Amino acid sequence: MRKVAVIGAGMTLFRRRLQETPKELCYEAARMALDSAGLDLNDVDAVVSGSAPDAFDGVHMKGEYFLDGCGGVRKPYMRVFTGGGTGVFSTIAGWWHVASGLADVALVVNEEKMSSCQPHPQSVFAHIWDPILDRPLQPNLIWIFAMEMNRYMTVHKIKKEDIARVAVKNKRNAVAHPCAQLADPDITIEDVLRSEVMAWPVQRLDISPPSDGAAAVVLASEDVVRKRRIKDRAWISGVGWCIDSTMWTDRDLVFPEYVARAAKMAYKMAKIDRPRKQIDFAEPYDPFDYKELHHLEGLLLADKGQAPRLTREGVTARDGDLPVCPSGGLMGVGNPIAATLGIKVGELYWQLTGQAGKRQIPHEVRTGVTQAWGDLMQYGCVVVMRA
Amino acid sequence: MTARRTSWPGTELRADDLVLGRVTSTKFRPDARYAWSAGEAMSRFLEELQRGRLIARTCKGCDRILFPPRMFCELCFRPTDAWTYVLDTGTIETYSISYLDTNAKRISVPILVGVVSLDGASPTMGLMHYFGEMTPEDLRIGMRVKAVWRPPEERRGSVLDLAYFRPLREGEA
Numbered sequence: 001m002r003k004v005a006v007i008g009a010g011m012t013l014f015r016r017r018l019q020e021t022p023k024e025l026c027y028e029a030a031r032m033a034l035d036s037a038g039l040d041l042n043d044v045d046a047v048v049s050g051s052a053p054d055a056f057d058g059v060h061m062k063g064e065y066f067l068d069g070c071g072g073v074r075k076p077y078m079r080v081f082t083g084g085g086t087g088v089f090s091t092i093a094g095w096w097h098v099a100s101g102l103a104d105v106a107l108v109v110n111e112e113k114m115s116s117c118q119p120h121p122q123s124v125f126a127h128i129w130d131p132i133l134d135r136p137l138q139p140n141l142i143w144i145f146a147m148e149m150n151r152y153m154t155v156h157k158i159k160k161e162d163i164a165r166v167a168v169k170n171k172r173n174a175v176a177h178p179c180a181q182l183a184d185p186d187i188t189i190e191d192v193l194r195s196e197v198m199a200w201p202v203q204r205l206d207i208s209p210p211s212d213g214a215a216a217v218v219l220a221s222e223d224v225v226r227k228r229r230i231k232d233r234a235w236i237s238g239v240g241w242c243i244d245s246t247m248w249t250d251r252d253l254v255f256p257e258y259v260a261r262a263a264k265m266a267y268k269m270a271k272i273d274r275p276r277k278q279i280d281f282a283e284p285y286d287p288f289d290y291k292e293l294h295h296l297e298g299l300l301l302a303d304k305g306q307a308p309r310l311t312r313e314g315v316t317a318r319d320g321d322l323p324v325c326p327s328g329g330l331m332g333v334g335n336p337i338a339a340t341l342g343i344k345v346g347e348l349y350w351q352l353t354g355q356a357g358k359r360q361i362p363h364e365v366r367t368g369v370t371q372a373w374g375d376l377m378q379y380g381c382v383v384v385m386r387a
Numbered sequence: 388m389t390a391r392r393t394s395w396p397g398t399e400l401r402a403d404d405l406v407l408g409r410v411t412s413t414k415f416r417p418d419a420r421y422a423w424s425a426g427e428a429m430s431r432f433l434e435e436l437q438r439g440r441l442i443a444r445t446c447k448g449c450d451r452i453l454f455p456p457r458m459f460c461e462l463c464f465r466p467t468d469a470w471t472y473v474l475d476t477g478t479i480e481t482y483s484i485s486y487l488d489t490n491a492k493r494i495s496v497p498i499l500v501g502v503v504s505l506d507g508a509s510p511t512m513g514l515m516h517y518f519g520e521m522t523p524e525d526l527r528i529g530m531r532v533k534a535v536w537r538p539p540e541e542r543r544g545s546v547l548d549l550a551y552f553r554p555l556r557e558g559e560a
Binding site: 009011012013014015016017018019020025028029032036058115118120122123126131132133134136137138139140142143146147148150151154155178179196197198199200201202212213245247249250251252253350355356357358360 | 389390391392395396397398399400401402404405410415417421423425429433453454455461480481482483484485486487488489490491497500501502511512513514515516517523528545546547
């Protein structure tokens, strides 16, 4: 396999509603990523796009619908979809295009437009449930997260305030992100604990918002990086992904075993055997505050039930020993599902190339890990990147 | 986002911009209807629900009693072996107290919902369902519960033939 680097990235604003069409959002993010890499569309050998359920945009064949904006016309092109995991997984698909030698340069573009679905995208989330076992109960998607959060809290005896701390950290981190939708410099733990109860133990400020947005990254082979003398590059040193059964009522939700398997796959490739020592910062998937903690444990960066302690002790703060979600994460920047690429893989790239500005981790970081999560609490994908 | 840029694409809309026609837009309301055949395992499962019973499948490969039942084992990747009944009592694995309905509308009387692992099935295997005859304060993980069935004439061959799970009373098996 060939070495692959991220050599450019771009993203749009993340907002509850954007006027631009999916195609226009894709174009803006892709153009920005190409400009930052100093490349043009002619330099791109293959294009990968990522987007979550078609029902949000209301257009099936969504990959084909926004293809023009992704720069995929008359090129090898594919769309990938792994639910919420798409935010990181499309980069893995781009990586295999280049690592295999099939392409020297691959452009990865992710888009999500949740605002088109009226009055609220929640109504189409109903379509992900099993039609026989689950749908007659008229579930709301938040139920399953509430149930997972409750199991995690109860088994490990974790206090609600220790989970709220993650929401506070990420919404404050997001203040330094120019695309952020829900940054809040003044938010407190009490604000989170006093917010509206939606499905106990999930409260309003435990959840990331629905958003519109797009993001893109450019991937290139080592040859391209050398010949073009590209200085701003971060190497993809490990990738992994794994999925568990859709029959989620058959497993203990206390630990995301599928994330741990994906992490082990990525760490093996990256020659990481002591993740806590060898990884300098992390961008785990944080659509809910408890998910950051759950995923830190799945990524083997914290012992089971111990991730809340890391937050409480400041270890995961931007200037801590293991900064987590320095971007502001989904909790602070927003959650346009697949487009979270910009605050996951994108943030690793910007941090590792020293471009993060006010968000830059104050000490030197050389190795970062990012991860996304999706489907019925069953899918995890992991990317390790190095400076 | 890179610190080398000072502007970012995207034009924010307000909540009612589309509704009030302040921006040019178009609308579509899909009319999609579905009918699903339940398949072999789920058909038997639904028939048994109508009789007030919960049924599982055994797998000799992994020695599990699989609930909900399936005709093949996803781990051994072989056909499952036999039908077997499990009990309608079990343990609450997790739960939520929901103030949201299925469309995220706010409701004042919360829905009590959770996952119950069933006695007789392999550990942690169960189903999602409602809880009743208890208050939100009564609910806890590890609580023992028993199914309450709808009257036979009201059953339709659906997971709703089981109305909800209630607390298991002292002395009940």
